[in-house]
Amino acid sequence: MGYLRPIIILVNIMSKENKSIHEFDVKLICEYFSSMERQGPGSPEVTIKALSFIDHLTNESQIADIGCGTGGQTMVMANNAPGHIVGIDLFPAFIDIFNDNVNKLNQQNRVNGIVASMENLPFQNEELDLIWSEGAIYNIGFQRGLNEWRKFLKTSGYIAVSEASWFTEERPAEIDNFWKNAYSEIDLISNKVAQMQKAGYIPMATFVLPENCWIEHFYALQIATQEKFLKKYAGNKTVEGFIAYQRHEAELYYKYKEFYGYVFYIGKKI
Numbered sequence: 001m002g003y004l005r006p007i008i009i010l011v012n013i014m015s016k017e018n019k020s021i022h023e024f025d026v027k028l029i030c031e032y033f034s035s036m037e038r039q040g041p042g043s044p045e046v047t048i049k050a051l052s053f054i055d056h057l058t059n060e061s062q063i064a065d066i067g068c069g070t071g072g073q074t075m076v077m078a079n080n081a082p083g084h085i086v087g088i089d090l091f092p093a094f095i096d097i098f099n100d101n102v103n104k105l106n107q108q109n110r111v112n113g114i115v116a117s118m119e120n121l122p123f124q125n126e127e128l129d130l131i132w133s134e135g136a137i138y139n140i141g142f143q144r145g146l147n148e149w150r151k152f153l154k155t156s157g158y159i160a161v162s163e164a165s166w167f168t169e170e171r172p173a174e175i176d177n178f179w180k181n182a183y184s185e186i187d188l189i190s191n192k193v194a195q196m197q198k199a200g201y202i203p204m205a206t207f208v209l210p211e212n213c214w215i216e217h218f219y220a221l222q223i224a225t226q227e228k229f230l231k232k233y234a235g236n237k238t239v240e241g242f243i244a245y246q247r248h249e250a251e252l253y254y255k256y257k258e259f260y261g262y263v264f265y266i267g268k269k270i
Contacts, residue, residue, distance in 0.1 A: 025238045028229075030093045032242070035225050039069035039094075040135030041213040041262050042162065047076040047134070053205040053266045054130060054158050057083050061129040064088060066118050066149070067136020071098035074132075078107045083129065087113035088121065118145070123152045133161040135262060138183050142192065146199040146267075153269045159201060160266045162209060165189050171259040175252055179260065189263055201267030209262040219250040 033039045057063075061083030065074045068087035071094075078085055087098050098113035105111075116122055118133075118140050131153060137145040142163050153159065164179065166188050179186045187195075193203050226243050233239040 027093075028233070028236075028239055029242060030091050032225060032229060034070060034093055034097055036218075036221050037070070038072040038217060038221075041209060041218045042073055042134050043210070043213045043217045044073075044076045046162075046209055046213055046264065047073045048080050049207070050160050050162075050205075050264045050266060051077065051081050054081070054160065056156075057081050057129065059083065062086075062127055063130040063132065064121070064123065064128050064152070066121070066131060066133040066145075067139060068098060068113060069094050069136075071101050071113060073134045074098065074111065074113075075101055075105055075107075077132065078102075078105060078111050083110070085111045087111070088116050088118060089113065090115065090117055119148075121149070121152060125151050126154045126157075128152045129154055129157050131157070131159045131161075133159075135162050137161045137163060138185065142185050142187075143195050143199065146196060146201065150200055150269060155269055157269045158204070158266065159269070160264065162262045162264045163192060164260065165192055165263040166260050167208070168259050172256060175256040175259055178249075178252055186260070192263070192265055196265055196267045199267075200270050202270060203265070204268050205264070205266040207264050209264065211257060211261075213262065214253055214257070219253065222246060222250075 059082045063077070063081075063083045063085045065071070065077065065085060065087045068074050068089050071087050074085060074087050087095070089095050089098070092115050095113040095115050102108055102111045102113065114122070118136070131149050133145070140148070142161075145161070146159065149159065164183055164186050166186060169188070189206060189208075193206060196203050226246065229239055229243060
């Protein structure tokens with residue numbers, strides 16, 4: 001689950017300040033998220049629920065988890081669905097942990113992680129039965145991802161992605177401005193479903209991720225990591241700024257969670 005919006009935000013902030021983000025800064029942020037089972041909101045229960053809407057998977061099915069991170073959700077898939085699974089992530093540190101997790105589960109014969117960009121996927125046209133992406137499609141954009149990845153799916157193949165979405169037509173300016181700056185494609189659930197239809201999929205299921213996916217499985221798990229990072233990298237302004245951003249994002253969620261959240265969108269290629 002490549003929850004790398006903080007990297008994008010940090011790049012934007014530093015660019016506005018006429019600074020450059022260094023590879024070391026990205027490495028720090030990857031180190032931070034590598035310490036957690038998931039790099040974004042989600043839960044094993046939600047992954048299993050989304051899988052329940054996918055029909056006709058067999059031992060021969062080809063599955064890609066795009067923006068897999070360290071593979072928290074991928075390992076749940078491996079334990080609850082047949083087929084061969086390839087995890088794709090841009091960051092080698094995540095893929096190293098991903099493949100270590102595969103080995104621990106003894107799933108090497110059907111699951112592996114590779115370093116690649118979601119903008120240049122290593123698949124043939126109509127090769128895949130299922131494309132999965134929890135909390136990561138925003139890196140390329142919801143509409144662009146649905147359109148560009150469609151060619152890799154077989155006819156009647158599935159796509160399943162979780163995506164930040166508005167629950168209401170109107171919301172307070174503070175959270176509206178925050179998310180529009182963070183991810184301009186955030187939109188109402190109905191508009192996301194319409195985009196999926198326009199891209200050539202039959203919408204098969206849509207459901208909102210429970211609050212515990214954010215609170216218990218994401219924000220609460222960061223508290224200890226934040227303290228360790230502030231101690232380990234005392235005086236590092238990049239680390240201090242990044243953790244301040246993470247804490248601010250969490251505060252906004254607790255304050256405004258009735259207005260937005262992650263939604264799973266599951267579609268079938270026509």
